[in-house]
Amino acid sequence: MGPSGFSPPRFPKRLPPLSIAGNKSAMRVRLKGINRVTKKSASGKSVTYYYAWKGGPRLEGEPGSAEFITSYNRAVSQKRAPRTDLLVSIFDGYQDSTEFADLAERTRKDYRRLLRVIDDEFGDFPIAALEDRRTRGEFLAWRERLAVKSRRQADYAFAVLARTLSWAYNRGLAPLNPCERPGRLYRAARNENVWSDADEKAFHAKAPAHLRLALTLALWTGQRQGDLLRLQWAAFDGSTIRLRQRKTKVTVAVPVGAPLKAALEAVKAEYKREGKPLPATILATERGTEWTESGFRASWRKACIKAGVTGVTFHDLRGTAVTRLAIAGATVPEIAAITGHSLKEVGTILDAHYMHRDPALGEAAIRKLEGRAISPN
Incomplete structure (x- = not known):
C-alpha cells in the first residue's frame, strides 16, 4: 500500500x-x-x-x-564529497545494509519511498545534533505536519525514521535514537470489523469461484494476503498446508479443515476434468495465471461490491479467523500455531481489535462451566 x-x-x-x-x-x-x-x-x-x-x-x-x-x-x-556528518549518509547507509535487504520486497519499496520524503526534510540535518533534547521535538513536529493529511501514514513515516536511526545507533553511526517509543497518532477502530456469517454467505452467493476459494483459504488458515497469493500447490500435501511467512519469516503448518480440503480438491478435480495442468499457485486468476497484488485487490473489491459486503476487507479475514478459532474453544497457543502470530499478538487481537466481545464466547464459557459444575442435589 x-x-x-x-x-x-x-x-x-x-x-x-x-x-x-x-x-x-x-x-x-x-x-x-x-x-x-x-x-x-x-x-x-x-x-x-x-x-x-x-x-x-x-x-x-x-x-x-x-x-x-x-x-x-x-x-x-x-560536486563535493559526500557529507558523512549529515543524516543523508545514514539514510543511504541503511538502504545499502543487509538489514534493509532482508526486508520483504514490498516493504523495501515502501521504505525507499518514505526515506526519500525523510531525506527531503532531514537529509542535511547534522548527526551530532541528535544528542540535543530539542531534536526529538523537531521530529515529532514533522510527524504532526504529516498527520494533517493522514495520521496512519505519518506514523508509518516516523516508524521508518525510527528504525533507520536505530540501525545507525546500533552500529555506532549515531549518538542515540531520539525517535524511540513515540506512541501512535492513528488508532484503528476495528472492534466490529470481522466477517459475519452473513457476509460470508453473501460473498459465496455472488463472487466467482476463484475468489470464493480465496475467502475459504483465508478463513481456514488465517494467513496474510501476500502469503496466500504466493502459496503453491506443492505446499498442500492433502492434509496440511506448510508455508513460511514472508513478513515474519515464521514457518507454520496449518491442518486443513474439511471445508477447505473440499474446496481445494474440487479445484484440482476441475483442472483434471478440463485436461489443464494445475497452476503453480493455489490462488489464480480465471485464466489460471498468478495474481499480482494490485490485480487481486481490484478484483476482490469488485466482488465485495457485487455481493453487498461492506465495512470489512480481505485483511480482516485474518482477524476473523482468530476470532472464530477462539469462539470454537481454541486456546491462544493453538491459535498462534495456526496463524503464525506471537502469543501476545493473538491476545491483543482478541482483546482489542477483532473480538468485540462476541456473545458466542459468553455462551461457550457458560456451557463449559456447566460441564464442570457439581450438582447441589
Whole structure:
C-alpha cells in the first residue's frame, strides 16, 4: 500500500545513452547517475526534469544537446564529497545494509519511498545534533505536519525514521535514537470489523469461484494476503498446508479443515476434468495465471461490491479467523500455531481489535462451566 499524502519522485538507476544532436553522425555519450523526475503541471500535462544525480542540480537544455552535456559536466566538476556528518549518509547507509535487504520486497519499496520524503526534510540535518533534547521535538513536529493529511501514514513515516536511526545507533553511526517509543497518532477502530456469517454467505452467493476459494483459504488458515497469493500447490500435501511467512519469516503448518480440503480438491478435480495442468499457485486468476497484488485487490473489491459486503476487507479475514478459532474453544497457543502470530499478538487481537466481545464466547464459557459444575442435589 502506497502511503497516502506522499508523492515522491521515482528515480531510475540509469538513463539510456544520450546523443549530442547537430551533426549527421551524432556522438553518443553515456552520462552516469542522471536522475529523471516526471511531474504534472497545473494543466495536467506531464513534464520531465533531469538532474545530475539524486538531489543534484537540475540540468539545462534537452537531453542529448550540447547545453545538456555542458551543464552535466559543470555539475560533476563542482560536486563535493559526500557529507558523512549529515543524516543523508545514514539514510543511504541503511538502504545499502543487509538489514534493509532482508526486508520483504514490498516493504523495501515502501521504505525507499518514505526515506526519500525523510531525506527531503532531514537529509542535511547534522548527526551530532541528535544528542540535543530539542531534536526529538523537531521530529515529532514533522510527524504532526504529516498527520494533517493522514495520521496512519505519518506514523508509518516516523516508524521508518525510527528504525533507520536505530540501525545507525546500533552500529555506532549515531549518538542515540531520539525517535524511540513515540506512541501512535492513528488508532484503528476495528472492534466490529470481522466477517459475519452473513457476509460470508453473501460473498459465496455472488463472487466467482476463484475468489470464493480465496475467502475459504483465508478463513481456514488465517494467513496474510501476500502469503496466500504466493502459496503453491506443492505446499498442500492433502492434509496440511506448510508455508513460511514472508513478513515474519515464521514457518507454520496449518491442518486443513474439511471445508477447505473440499474446496481445494474440487479445484484440482476441475483442472483434471478440463485436461489443464494445475497452476503453480493455489490462488489464480480465471485464466489460471498468478495474481499480482494490485490485480487481486481490484478484483476482490469488485466482488465485495457485487455481493453487498461492506465495512470489512480481505485483511480482516485474518482477524476473523482468530476470532472464530477462539469462539470454537481454541486456546491462544493453538491459535498462534495456526496463524503464525506471537502469543501476545493473538491476545491483543482478541482483546482489542477483532473480538468485540462476541456473545458466542459468553455462551461457550457458560456451557463449559456447566460441564464442570457439581450438582447441589
